[in-house]
Amino acid sequence: MSLPKGLAEDVSRNLVMVAQLIDEDPEKAYGYSRVALRLASRVAAVREAAGFAAYATQKYSEALAEFRAARRMSGGVELWPVMADCERGLGRPERALAMAGEPEVQKLDKAGQVEMRLVAAGARRDMDQLDAAIVTLQSPELASSAVHPWTARLRYAYADALLAAGREREAREWFAKALEADKDGATDASDRLAEMDGVEFVDAFVEDEADEDESGLVVEGDLDDDLDEDDEDDEDEDDVLGRGDGDKS
Template sequence: MQQELQSLPRGLAEDVAMNLVMVARLIDEDPETAYAYSRIALRLASRVAAVREAAGFAAYGNQKYSEALAEFRAARRMTGSAELWPLMADCERGLGRPEKALDMAGAPEVSKLDKAGQVEMRLVAAGARRDMGQLDAAIVTLQSPELASNATQPWTARLRYAYADALLEAGREDEAREWFAKALESDKEGSTDASDRLAELDGVEFVDAFDDSAEDGAPAPEGDSDNDGDSGSDSADAEREGRDER
């Protein structure tokens, strides 16, 4: 990114860099604000590939798939890289065009992706199959050497999770539980909710320890009493008088 920004005047480059840093910092916890920063960077330097890519990620994080796709395409034209191909395909899914996503999964660009990109493309293709109601085909799509490997890679948890989720939708609950457990085992960063899904399958219910209303014999909230006598009215009058004095 720094190399790309060197083509800009120094002050402008610093402003653009600051906005891109904020996009990266906020994209997960506050996607709307990240999107706002991306629009500022885009207004300042729309001819910089890193800016178009950041704008694409920010739009994607806010489910603005048409806008994200346009930005990813622009970044790809500038760099010639196929790195964004899976994200572009997933944008097609988001726009309700799973057939287009599947066409992209079979395109020559996929062979140019690294292993992580190819796994991501497989996940997108499986999602497109599910969008089209082809659940068995989605399951087969996810069956791969990467899924069968015992090695843990950055994509392992998400791949196993997607496979477990597809199995569960297909009614293969025992297999789904096995793969959710495998997903949890490899999910060191907590990128999935595999633990929650396992708990659901095991019938475990979580109770909020701070929810007093869940306890038996908890007192009814004020105002719910059936007693409409003078004592309640007098109490309310006294409380109002006290507020007036304050």
Template sequence: MEAREELRTLPKELATKVARHLVMAGRLAEDEPEQAYRHAKAARRLASRVGIVREAAGIAAYHGGEWAEALAELRAARRLGAGDYSYLPVMADCERGLGRPERALDLIKSPEAEKLDPTGRVELRIVESGVRRDMGQNDAAVVTLQIPELRDRRLRPWSVRLFYAYADALVEAGREGEASDWFARAAAADRDGDTDAAERYAELEGLQILDTEEDEDFADVRAGEPAGTPAEDLAGTPAEEIPEAPVEETAEEPVEESAGAEEPEAVEASATDIAFRPAEPEVLDAPDEGAPGVPAVFLEPKQADEERPQAD
């Protein structure tokens, strides 16, 4: 609404062009920051005295990693009184990117910071935590993020970034055990996969993440077989040449223990073994040589009656 009010001060045709560039800059900011910045600069050339235009140019420059230009644009927007102070965390982060942590802290402690909404205040805390880490104050970086929002049981717009930043700060402070737990929380909250929280958690826990969706041959893999080898290709292979695969014992097929036989060593299964163990190979296509004996009564019940010798 405030952006529309500012653009209304321009001639209608000019305002339409500026609005188009601003919309494109907003859409491309994250995925194509360079293209977004071009649109923002085009809008600035058309209306450099409009605060919302300078703010959009600053945000676009920030996403493109142009810290100095972003800071200059946002300062201009601040002088022009554009909107609210929601871009204050971005300005502080720009100062951090330029290697000026003290100036970043000045912005964080400024009176304008008190006017931020909850999302802005959390973002400012995240930036402050990064500044503390840059200054070598790793414990202070952890304490900075220990705010009530960190313990909120409901997912908020800032939850993923806050959990991730807190976990990252814990790693820098040498508290990997706690960091693992918070990376797991960040991964659970990150439904869109915007962060690498799951990978960071797996790294700390020494786990390996398997992406089965991209493996087209995964459904054909059997225990003990190389990936990509269909089970039917092993149908004619002698039993002694087929790699052994772990087979679970069931009540229906008890294993007879022979006297003096050595018991196989027990292999401890991991969580991934349980989750990804494929079904046992089907025996319908197996050769008759290896098929178990079946009682004759189920095979030829009538023939057995016909061949029975007559009683004298």
């Protein structure tokens, strides 16, 4: 709203493209975010979008700078967890843990506090503190039977930490709970469960092609080989006929 109408429309188009592409093609989303940033670098929403695009392409230093700028402009704390995760991405898990203990965390909504807990647990794992990571994730939100948008990811992270600590039976139970809450396919809990159960997925289409090859059915490569062999036989036959004609003459 702070931009002239024409400029605002140009910026908004680029931001829409960032939102549409950030999951399927983060590099393209990053490109659009840079255009928006050149057009309106003093708008908090633009700096935030640029931060998420950089974060999606693992440009953590750049993402952190953009998130800090957006936070200064807006005065909000909702970016605090992703800022802490950028510190992890930069190989500084101890800074992420320090941020988890700052007063800003208490100002986050429930989703933000859960996200901060996930980041803190990840930082513990970065530091090879598996037991501490497990304890970090143990919370009323984890124990609750209610399903929220963050429930599947919280249960999945807990299951993954348990598995890393060698507690396979408990891990399997929590992967199953994560799958139960994961209505949108946000995690690969089903694949992890199948892996733990020793289930191997086979591409039926590839298997059918292999069966056809073994059964002696002609495939494209075999057909080419057969045609080449036929051509060679014809040439041999022509040679014999030619020599015969010469003998007769």
